[in-house]
Amino acid sequence: MKTPLELLTDKKNAAAERLKEKGYLSKKRVYIGMATCEIAAGSKEVMAEFEAAKKQGLDIYLSQKGCAGRCHVEPTVEVVDPEKGPVLYTKVDAKKAKEIIQKHLIGGEPLAEGEK
Amino acid sequence: MHNRSLEVFGKAGYFNSQLRIALRNCGIIDPGDLDDYLNVRGFEALAKVLSGIKSEAVIAEIKRSGLRGRGGAGFGTGLKWELVAREKSDQKYVICNADEGDPGAFMDRSIIEGDPFSVLEGMAIAGYAVGSDKGIVYIRAEYPLAIKRLEKAIEAARKQNLLGKDILSSGFSFDIEIRLGAGAFVCGEETALMQSIEGHRGMPRPRPPYPSASGLFCKPTLINNVETWANVPVIVVEGAEWFSSVGTEKSKGTKVFALAGKINNTGLVEVPMGTTLRHVIYDIGGGIPGSKKLKAVQTGGPSGGCIPADLIDTPIDYESLGKIGSIMGSGGMIVIDEDSCMVSIAKFFLEFTQSESCGKCTPCREGTKRMLEILTRITEGQGKEGDIEKLERLGNMIKKSSLCGLGQSAPNPVLSTIRYFRNEYEDHIKNKKCTAGACEKMLSYVINDKCIGCGACKRACPVNAISGSTKQKHLINQDLCTKCGECYKTCKFSAIDKG
Ligand SMILES: Cc1cc2nc3c(=O)[nH]c(=O)nc-3n(C[C@H](O)[C@H](O)[C@H](O)COP(=O)(O)O)c2cc1C
Numbered sequence: 001m002k003t004p005l006e007l008l009t010d011k012k013n014a015a016a017e018r019l020k021e022k023g024y025l026s027k028k029r030v031y032i033g034m035a036t037c038e039i040a041a042g043s044k045e046v047m048a049e050f051e052a053a054k055k056q057g058l059d060i061y062l063s064q065k066g067c068a069g070r071c072h073v074e075p076t077v078e079v080v081d082p083e084k085g086p087v088l089y090t091k092v093d094a095k096k097a098k099e100i101i102q103k104h105l106i107g108g109e110p111l112a113e114g115e116k
Numbered sequence: 117m118h119n120r121s122l123e124v125f126g127k128a129g130y131f132n133s134q135l136r137i138a139l140r141n142c143g144i145i146d147p148g149d150l151d152d153y154l155n156v157r158g159f160e161a162l163a164k165v166l167s168g169i170k171s172e173a174v175i176a177e178i179k180r181s182g183l184r185g186r187g188g189a190g191f192g193t194g195l196k197w198e199l200v201a202r203e204k205s206d207q208k209y210v211i212c213n214a215d216e217g218d219p220g221a222f223m224d225r226s227i228i229e230g231d232p233f234s235v236l237e238g239m240a241i242a243g244y245a246v247g248s249d250k251g252i253v254y255i256r257a258e259y260p261l262a263i264k265r266l267e268k269a270i271e272a273a274r275k276q277n278l279l280g281k282d283i284l285s286s287g288f289s290f291d292i293e294i295r296l297g298a299g300a301f302v303c304g305e306e307t308a309l310m311q312s313i314e315g316h317r318g319m320p321r322p323r324p325p326y327p328s329a330s331g332l333f334c335k336p337t338l339i340n341n342v343e344t345w346a347n348v349p350v351i352v353v354e355g356a357e358w359f360s361s362v363g364t365e366k367s368k369g370t371k372v373f374a375l376a377g378k379i380n381n382t383g384l385v386e387v388p389m390g391t392t393l394r395h396v397i398y399d400i401g402g403g404i405p406g407s408k409k410l411k412a413v414q415t416g417g418p419s420g421g422c423i424p425a426d427l428i429d430t431p432i433d434y435e436s437l438g439k440i441g442s443i444m445g446s447g448g449m450i451v452i453d454e455d456s457c458m459v460s461i462a463k464f465f466l467e468f469t470q471s472e473s474c475g476k477c478t479p480c481r482e483g484t485k486r487m488l489e490i491l492t493r494i495t496e497g498q499g500k501e502g503d504i505e506k507l508e509r510l511g512n513m514i515k516k517s518s519l520c521g522l523g524q525s526a527p528n529p530v531l532s533t534i535r536y537f538r539n540e541y542e543d544h545i546k547n548k549k550c551t552a553g554a555c556e557k558m559l560s561y562v563i564n565d566k567c568i569g570c571g572a573c574k575r576a577c578p579v580n581a582i583s584g585s586t587k588q589k590h591l592i593n594q595d596l597c598t599k600c601g602e603c604y605k606t607c608k609f610s611a612i613d614k615g
Contacts, residue, residue, distance in 0.1 A: 004284035008154075008163035011276055015151035033143065035229040036261045037222070063152075066230015068143025069372075069384025076143075 023061045028105055029080040030060050035067035042093060043075035049097035053105070060105060079104055089116050133399060135362065137370045138186075138223075138346040139386045142230030147265050150272040153233040159278050161352035162237050165244055166286040174245040175201060178348070180356035182368030187213055187304075187341030188419070188445050188521070190367075190434040193348075196338065199328035200246040203336035208248035210239050210290075211313075211332065211339040214255035214262070215297050215304035218417030219468060221448045223372040223384055224342035228255070228262040231346065232269035236292060238340075238348035240279065243290040246338050251292035254309050256299050266294060301418075301472035305520050306331075306339050308474070319476045320520035341446070343372055363389035367433035371447055373415075375401050378408065378453040393428040397451060408453040412536070416445025418465045418472075419525030421532030422458065441532040443525070457554035458537040459544055462530045463491040469526035480523030483514040487530060496557040499545035504534060559599050559614050563590050566611035573603035573612065 002010075020026075032038075032047050050062055070076065073090035077100060080086045087110045089100060096115075104110050136142075145152040153159070165174050179194025200208060212235060216224040228235060239251045255263055270292050273279040281289045295313050297303045303318040310332045312318035331337025347369060351359045360368045367389035373396065376382050380402030387396060393413055397403065404410055412422045415432075421442035423430065430436050434444050452461060470484040487510050490503050511527030518524045534541060543549050550558045563573070569587040581597045584590030592603070592612075604612045 001285065003168070004163040004166040004286045005160075007284045008159055011159075011278075012154045015154040018151050019155060031146075035226060036259070037226075039261070063146045064148065065144065066142045066147045067226045067384070068230075069139065069226065069386075070381070071383035072381050 023059070025082050027059055027061045028082070029063065030105070031063050031065045031078040031080070033067060033074060033076045034064035037067050037071060038075045041074040045094050046075055046077060046092050046097045049094050049101065053101045058101065058105060079110070087116070133391070133395065134386050135370050135388050136386050137350050137359075137362075138227060138343045138372055139230070139384065140350065141234060142226055142384075145231065147230050147232055148268055150233065150269070150276060150278075153231075157353060158233055158349075159237055161349035162240050162244075162278070163284055164352060165241055166284055166288055171201065171245045171247065174241065174352070177356045178245075178351060181351045181359040182356075182363070182366075183344065183347055183351060183359065184367065184434065185341055186343035186347075186371065186446065188416075188443070190444060193340060193344055196328060196340070197242060197246055199326070200248075200336050200338040203329060205336050207250070207333075207335045208246060209332045209335055209337040210243050210246065210248045210251040211309070211337060212239055212251065212253040212255075212342060212345055213304060213306065213309060213339055214253055214259075214342045215309060216256060216259075216342070216446070217299070217301035217304040217472075218419075218446050218448050220376050220450060221374050221417060221446050223374055223447050225259050225262050226384055227342050227346050227372075228259070229265055232262075232266045233273065234349055235266075235342055235345045236269060236273055236279065238345035239292060240283070240290045241348055241352060242338055242340070242345075244288050246336075248338065249289045249291065251290060252295055252313065252332070253292060254295045254297055254303075254313060257296040258299050263294065263296070270294070300474070301468075302474045302520070302522050305522060308520070309339070310337065319474045320522075322519060343447075364431065364433045366435055371432065371444065373447045373449040375449050375451070377414075377450040378404050378456075379451040380405050387432070389433045390431045392431055393423065396432070396449070397428065401451070404451065404453050408455065410451065411454050411456060412452045412458065414442075414450040414452060414461065414465075414529070415448065416443035416525075416528070417448040418468045419443060419521065419528055420445045420448070421528045422452070422461065422536060423532075424536040441528070441535055443528070455552055455554070457495075457550050457552040458533040458540050459491065459495055459550070460554050462533040463488070463495055465529035466491060466526065469522060473522060473526070477517075477519035477523060479514045479517040480519065480526065483510055483518075484523070484526050486510060487514070487527065491530065494541065494544045495550070495555045497544070497548045497555075499541075499548075501545065503545055504538065504541050507531075508534060553615060556601070557599055559601075560594060561592055561597060561599065561601070561604055562613045562615075563592055564611055564613050565589065566609050568609060568611070570609075572606045572608070576602045576606040578602060 075092050077089045077092045175197045183193040184190040280291050302308050303312045305320050308318045308320040327337040363369050370386050370388050372386045385400050410425045412424050414422050437444050466488050470488045473480045475481045511531045514527050567589040574582040581593045
């Protein structure tokens with residue numbers, strides 16, 4: 001019989017497979033802060049932009065995340081390029097979300113330092 | 117397991133001197149996806165203890181880690197577990213206190229919204245260690261999103277056999293239910309919380325018996341705070357040695373603070389115990405906006421005290437904060453600048469505790485009311501000689517004779533501001549002056565030479581206290597003036613001085 005640790009390892013491997021299937025390693029990952037505080041700061045609107053883009057064919061791994069505690073810069077959006085590492089955008093609104101989609105996700109170039 | 121936040125958010129500024137243990141996954145993983153949690157070594161701690169570690173050994177590990185309760189009092193977590201484990205009973209309970217009633221505190225909400233699984237995992241580990249199969253999360257109904265995430269997390273964990281019967285085929289069963297609190301501050305107090313779960317009115321009862329012997333439904337009960345729970349899996353995976361290498365001699369690990377008030381970077385910070393207040397305020401918090409001067413820091417919420425600016429090199433740990441008249445509390449940290457009046461701040465916190473007093477014991481019910489009356493008259497310019505001494509006497513009496521922690525700590529904001537800012541109280545009482553200009557009723561409004569005699573203020577004054585003919589300088593009759601501030605707001609020529 002397998003020990004609990006071995007059983008957990010099986011579950012972990014299965015979980016990793018599922019995440020990979022969703023494109024965890026192959027696609028750009030976009031995380032949007034969706035805690036109460038982020039939502040109050042307007043992150044639902046931001047999420048809607050990314051969801052709409054995804055529906056129109058933008059091939060990304062879209063996910064929510066909790067609050068990292070940076071109240072003064074919310075809502076936050078994090079874009080992780082599996083090869084290049086994470087880029088964090090702060091105080092994102094619908095307009096900035098569109099820019100991130102156009103320039104970073106489609107164009108491949110993160111927004112300039114001052115625009116993050 | 118910890119500090120992956122650094123990879124994501126970079127080492128610059130806000131995050132560089134933080135160490136994230138309780139918040140390790142907050143803002144990193146999808147709180148709605150168990151796969152994401154498993155991917156960051158989730159449930160490894162639970163599986164590890166279920167794979168042949170004896171329950172006594174788990175408790176010993178928590179004890180050696182030096183972890184202390186993050187809900188306020190800072191009681192040794194391992195010791196508490198041991199007390200519950202020792203009891204013999206057909207039923208024991210494990211409770212997560214997610215009532216989070218301190219105004220301005222939101223670390224527990226963030227943990228549950230950002231990483232609900234680690235709380236569930238911590239509770240299940242404790243269930244195994246103390247011999248309980250039933251966990252309850254008591255969470256305030258004002259946190260709808262946190263409740264939703266928690267429900268979803270419990271459901272997902274059950275589906276994967278990480279909660280429920282025969283967890284990971286180990287023979288150990290543990291399930292968790294959610295109970296909602298209606299937002300009374302006193303229901304965060306452990307005995308009142310259990311009364312509330314049982315369906316009674318949320319009022320504390322005398323201890324002993326402590327919950328460890330007779331808690332929920334008179335059964336042995338282990339109760340810990342959300343943040344305490346979130347630390348547990350890390351201790352099990354990384355080991356007590358690693359955990360206790362962080363922090364000070366008697367306060368181990370980290371503490372999450374909700375930084376608010378007159379500070380540039382508001383938000384949650386998690387720092388090793390022993391970090392100085394200065395470091396948190398200036399290096400992480402980015403200092404005070406508008407190049408104003410720091411006056412004090414209020415820690416511990418309505419049960420805590422105000423620490424004056426010249427003591428901000430104090431290291432943050434349970435003992436040091438206690439020594440200077442404040443407490444760690446649940447982690448509220450409000451920064452106060454020179455524009456704030458310390459008497460009004462004390463009054464603000466007392467207003468809160470006074471209205472949240474459940475009324476069961478006299479010292480708290482009557483005492484806080486009387487203290488508030490005195491404070492109110494001081495801030496309205498009606499303070500009397502001897503009021504400060506009265507506040508001190510009443511405060512000490514309430515502290516000593518109240519039934520629960522609410523009353524025992526309610527005078528703290530008043531006593532600590534008297535201790536460090538006595539001159540402000542005296543100024544209010546003797547000179548009828550609020551130097552910070554915050555006490556509305558003590559201000560006087562005076563018209564200066566910029567007045568062109570337009571008559572706008574005269575028309576705005578609801579009590580006809582302003583006189584003067586057109587194009588002549590007007591005058592405010594101080595005996596009639598009610599200090600409502602309407603004239604000040606109306607004047608377009610900065611011709612009214614407030615002070
Ligand atoms: C008035 C009052 C309010 C409290 N509110 C909370 C609360 O909101 N959350 C919490 O965890 N503990 C609260 N406590 C402390 C609890 O009684 C208890 O000590 C705590 O849940 C124990 O957990 P810990 O050892 O992990 O800190 C409160 C205590 C008092 C006296």
